[in-house]
Amino acid sequence: MRWRIRSQLLLPLLTLLLGVVGVSVLTAVASAGRARQQIESRLRGVGQTLSFEQGTFSLNKPVLTMMSGMSGAEFLLVSPEGEGPSTLGEGPIHLPPGETICDDWRDLHLGPPVAVHGRTYFCSGLRLPGNGQVIYIFYPESLWQDALWEAVWPSLVLGGSMGLASLVLAVGLGQRLSRRLQALERRTRLIAAGDFSPMPLPGRNDEIRDLTRSVNEMAQKLAQFQETARRTERFRLLGQVSGGLAHQLRNGLTGARLAVQLFERECAGRVDTAALDVALRQLTLLETHLKRFLDLGRQGPSRTTPCSLPALVGEAVELLRPQCKHAGIELRWKPPTGDAVVNGDAGQLGQLILNVLGNAVEAAGPGGDVVVRLESGATCVLEISDSGAGPPPEVAERLFEPFVTGKPEGVGLGLAVARQIAEAHGGRIAWRREAGRTVFRIELAAAFGQ
Numbered sequence: 276m277r278w279r280i281r282s283q284l285l286l287p288l289l290t291l292l293l294g295v296v297g298v299s300v301l302t303a304v305a306s307a308g309r310a311r312q313q314i315e316s317r318l319r320g321v322g323q324t325l326s327f328e329q330g331t332f333s334l335n336k337p338v339l340t341m342m343s344g345m346s347g348a349e350f351l352l353v354s355p356e357g358e359g360p361s362t363l364g365e366g367p368i369h370l371p372p373g374e375t376i377c378d379d380w381r382d383l384h385l386g387p388p389v390a391v392h393g394r395t396y397f398c399s400g401l402r403l404p405g406n407g408q409v410i411y412i413f414y415p416e417s418l419w420q421d422a423l424w425e426a427v428w429p430s431l432v433l434g435g436s437m438g439l440a441s442l443v444l445a446v447g448l449g450q451r452l453s454r455r456l457q458a459l460e461r462r463t464r465l466i467a468a469g470d471f472s473p474m475p476l477p478g479r480n481d482e483i484r485d486l487t488r489s490v491n492e493m494a495q496k497l498a499q500f501q502e503t504a505r506r507t508e509r510f511r512l513l514g515q516v517s518g519g520l521a522h523q524l525r526n527g528l529t530g531a532r533l534a535v536q537l538f539e540r541e542c543a544g545r546v547d548t549a550a551l552d553v554a555l556r557q558l559t560l561l562e563t564h565l566k567r568f569l570d571l572g573r574q575g576p577s578r579t580t581p582c583s584l585p586a587l588v589g590e591a592v593e594l595l596r597p598q599c600k601h602a603g604i605e606l607r608w609k610p611p612t613g614d615a616v617v618n619g620d621a622g623q624l625g626q627l628i629l630n631v632l633g634n635a636v637e638a639a640g641p642g643g644d645v646v647v648r649l650e651s652g653a654t655c656v657l658e659i660s661d662s663g664a665g666p667p668p669e670v671a672e673r674l675f676e677p678f679v680t681g682k683p684e685g686v687g688l689g690l691a692v693a694r695q696i697a698e699a700h701g702g703r704i705a706w707r708r709e710a711g712r713t714v715f716r717i718e719l720a721a722a723f724g725q
Contacts, residue, residue: 285564289445292438299434303427309427315384318412321346322380322401324412334410336360349396349413354406363391376400385414455483462490472499505678524578534556556597581722582624584615584655588647595636604636605644613652616722619700624719625694627708630689631659631704631715638713640661645713655721660714676704693717 321342321522339350343362352359361368368391375386375398386399396413398699403410413529455477462474471494477484532555539551592608599606617624633644639661650656673679677691690704697704703720 276599283688288339289442292441292445295438298506299430302430302434305365306426306430307423310386310422311419314414317346318348318385318399318414319380319383322383322410325401326380326404328702334360334408334559347415347418349391349415351410351411351413353409355408359408366392370411370475371398371400376402378402383412385419393399409465424540452483459483459486459490462487466490466494467495469501471495471501507565527560528558532562553597556594559594566610578620578622579618580621581616581718582619582621583653584624584649584657584719585610585615587621587625587628588632588649588657590625591632592647594629595632599636599645602636604639604641606647607644608647611649611651613651614698615649615655617655617700617719618722619719623696624700627693627704627717630693631717633690634714635659635661635663635715638665651721655719657719659717660709660712662711663713665708665713677703 281580301717326581334352339352339360339362343349349362351361351363351370353370358368371387371389377383377400380401383399385397387397388395389398390396391413395416397416397419398411398413400409400411402408455507458474465472473491473494474487477489478488505596535554535558536555539555542551586610589610592606598604632645632647640663643662645659645661648658648660650658665671670679673692675694677688679691694704697717697719702717704715704717706713706715708714
């Protein structure tokens with residue numbers, strides 16, 4: 276059985292409403308009883324006066340009329356000889372049965388209703404002591420009803436108005452809450468369908484607003500997870516496709532490098548081998564670039580060992596110096612006085628540095644300059660800045676995504692691989708524009724004890 280929120284809210288309120296109505300009815304019944312007791316008390320007062328003061332005055336019509344004006348009742352005096360004076364007017368009167376007559380004024384009460392001259396009265400009789408006369412007291416039903424209504428209506432009106440107001444308020448609150456929850460339900464269904472746009476927060480600061488904020492945070496996290504999964508899947512597919520090709524190209528480069536090395540040894544001392552040294556450096560650089568295709572599918576560092584960052588940066592600088600010298604690019608690198616050691620895969624960390632440094636060299640362009648700076652501490656910070664114009668606005672926000680590049684001949688994998696390696700080693704990479712330069716900042720946790 277499905278319990279709707281609105282029903283859960285209304286059921287206790289309806290129960291409370293029934294309780295209020297019940298209390299109001301009981302109060303009204305008690306008030307009606309008290310009103311009846313007050314009327315009968317007045318009648319007993321009249322009966323007491325007639326019983327004790329009977330001998331001091333004659334019960335003629337003027338006296339009965341005066342008593343009627345004071346009590347609101349009508350009177351009829353009946354003697355053993357027949358009917359006497361009356362305040363009911365002329366005409367026959369059908370008297371109630373004899374059991375309504377009491378001998379003691381203390382037993383007086385509102386008797387059964389009788390109709391007299393088109394009006395209804397509650398009739399009761401009192402036998403007067405000494406002479407056998409009976410005084411009949413006719414209390415108008417209309418006066419009784421008026422007294423009853425005056426006694427009952429405050430309880431009924433108050434209870435009814437409170438109950439009605441509670442019901443209207445409960446229904447309104449239930450519908451309002453139900454609509455807000457239905458809006459949340461529709462939003463969660465959209466999230467399940469892949470729509471992660473945020474939901475406007477309600478104006479009222481309550482638990483529903485907190486729940487809406489939590490749903491928006493969940494949608495944001497799911498969007499991030501989806502983007503991460505999509506990026507990981509692209510890396511995985513790219514690694515599978517490029518793995519075989521990279522192996523073949525790497526084998527060809529290895530063969531070419533061995534051939535150049537063999538030729539260099541054979542020509543040693545006879546010709547200038549400076550050009551062969553440059554060719555070997557370029558072949559080594561190409562082989563290093565190919566290695567990144569083989570590392571794309573890795574989820575983390577394959578070998579974790581203490582790695583010296585100054586040494587890795589120095590290797591990358593030496594690999595790129597010939598290219599910088601040829602293009603007229605000034606490459607400035609001053610090793611720090613102390614060592615900076617991190618735990619990780621030396622090959623992957625070298626690839627990370629080489630990718631970012633190579634990107635800076637290409638961005639600086641002919642005549643530009645690149646500055647490499649390393650700071651060590653609890654976190655090792657490597658900053659590589661270039662004098663280039665920076666990435667175009669259309670790719671600036673997605674610079675670290677695969678296949679995103681602003682270079683006409685670029686593939687868009689260098690920085691994507693760099694971020695993958697940095698995150699796999701528990702670090703992070705970011706970039707910024709500062710004083711007309713593009714600065715890439717790589718943060719890696721220092722090894723224990725540094």
